[in-house]
Amino acid sequence: MEEKVEHINHYALNKDNFKASSNGHTSFNKVGIVGFGYVGQSIGRMASTHGLEVSFVEVSQHRIDQTMQMLSKELDQLIERWGMTNSDKRAILSRIHGSTDYNVLSNSDIVLEAVKNKTREDSVEMRKTIFKKIENIVSAECIIATNTSTLLITEISADLKNPERCVSFHFLSPAPEARIVEVVKGLYTSDGAYQDVCKFARLLDKRVISVNESPGIISTRLVVPLINEACEILMEGVGSMEDIDATMRMGFGLPLGPFAMADKLGLDKVSSWLDNLYKEFGDVKYKTSPLLKKLVRANQLGRNTGKGFYEYDEEGNMIKSTLP
Numbered sequence: 001m002e003e004k005v006e007h008i009n010h011y012a013l014n015k016d017n018f019k020a021s022s023n024g025h026t027s028f029n030k031v032g033i034v035g036f037g038y039v040g041q042s043i044g045r046m047a048s049t050h051g052l053e054v055s056f057v058e059v060s061q062h063r064i065d066q067t068m069q070m071l072s073k074e075l076d077q078l079i080e081r082w083g084m085t086n087s088d089k090r091a092i093l094s095r096i097h098g099s100t101d102y103n104v105l106s107n108s109d110i111v112l113e114a115v116k117n118k119t120r121e122d123s124v125e126m127r128k129t130i131f132k133k134i135e136n137i138v139s140a141e142c143i144i145a146t147n148t149s150t151l152l153i154t155e156i157s158a159d160l161k162n163p164e165r166c167v168s169f170h171f172l173s174p175a176p177e178a179r180i181v182e183v184v185k186g187l188y189t190s191d192g193a194y195q196d197v198c199k200f201a202r203l204l205d206k207r208v209i210s211v212n213e214s215p216g217i218i219s220t221r222l223v224v225p226l227i228n229e230a231c232e233i234l235m236e237g238v239g240s241m242e243d244i245d246a247t248m249r250m251g252f253g254l255p256l257g258p259f260a261m262a263d264k265l266g267l268d269k270v271s272s273w274l275d276n277l278y279k280e281f282g283d284v285k286y287k288t289s290p291l292l293k294k295l296v297r298a299n300q301l302g303r304n305t306g307k308g309f310y311e312y313d314e315e316g317n318m319i320k321s322t323l324p
Contacts, residue, residue: 032108035115036067042175046204048095055104064098102133110143127156145169149220150276153186163188167197181206215280224273230258231289259309263302271296
């Protein structure tokens with residue numbers, strides 16, 4: 001059987017081949033990101049590492065400065081681990097630019113929304129507003145995507161003039177290390193837009209997992225019930241937190257146990273995902289554990305705040321359990 005060869009010039013990482021053809025096949029030269037938190041930074045870093053220009057939108061100049069400092073610190077940690085050089089870091093940062101003005105996205109080939117989840121109702125309306133702002137700025141060929149896993153791209157894009165170029169493009173966390181990306185084709189999504197997003201994923205060295213549209217898709221629907229059930233087992237006194245994590249790590253080969261995993265994802269995110277899925281499906285397995293709610297209310301959200309189920313130092317290294 002003849003092996004199919006995909007030529008690098010199809011990716012067209014130059015401005016001469018910017019325009020998309022009528023059947024899709026967009027070239028990728030510039031990436032826009034709305035929301036430059038942990039996930040947005042990860043996406044931006046990956047795109048810049050692969051030679052793409054990145055423009056992102058944040059709510060204030062203070063937030064822009066803060067996120068760039070966080071990204072710089074993360075790159076420094078890679079340098080310390082011999083994962084890159086100082087010149088690599090300078091090149092990556094030189095291709096990333098932030099603004100509070102959506103016009104910075106105007107020449108983007110793809111714009112990814114990666115804002116932080118709130119309640120389901122607020123989150124849907126917020127994303128609809130963001131998508132409309134993006135649509136008013138970008139070209140007709142530009143793909144508009146969301147990184148959300150528990151909300152539907154069909155619902156978010158329904159009010160747009162051209163919803164056929166909208167796709168759900170879910171990066172697992174941490175995005176640079178995850179080898180896959182889940183791509184969801186909504187009710188309005190065209191075949192061309194879907195194929196273009198798959199090409200973009202391959203450009204970032206990700207394997208595409210094609211998913212039928214459903215709240216939580218594959219990854220979130222599997223992970224959050226695991227974390228929720230681990231909380232229930234702990235509250236029942238079946239085992240200690242460390243032993244529950246060790247069981248899943250050493251017994252099933254997971255890189256992290258459910259509590260350490262929750263801390264890495266962010267307990268506020270896990271809680272929000274559970275709330276969204278519970279409202280969508282009404283299944284008690286998605287009803288947020290009181291223990292998880294307690295930690296979120298105390299602002300002990302995991303690694304980002306230094307405390308969650310475990311306590312962490314400034315470098316994100318686990319120190320000890322925070323629970324008795």
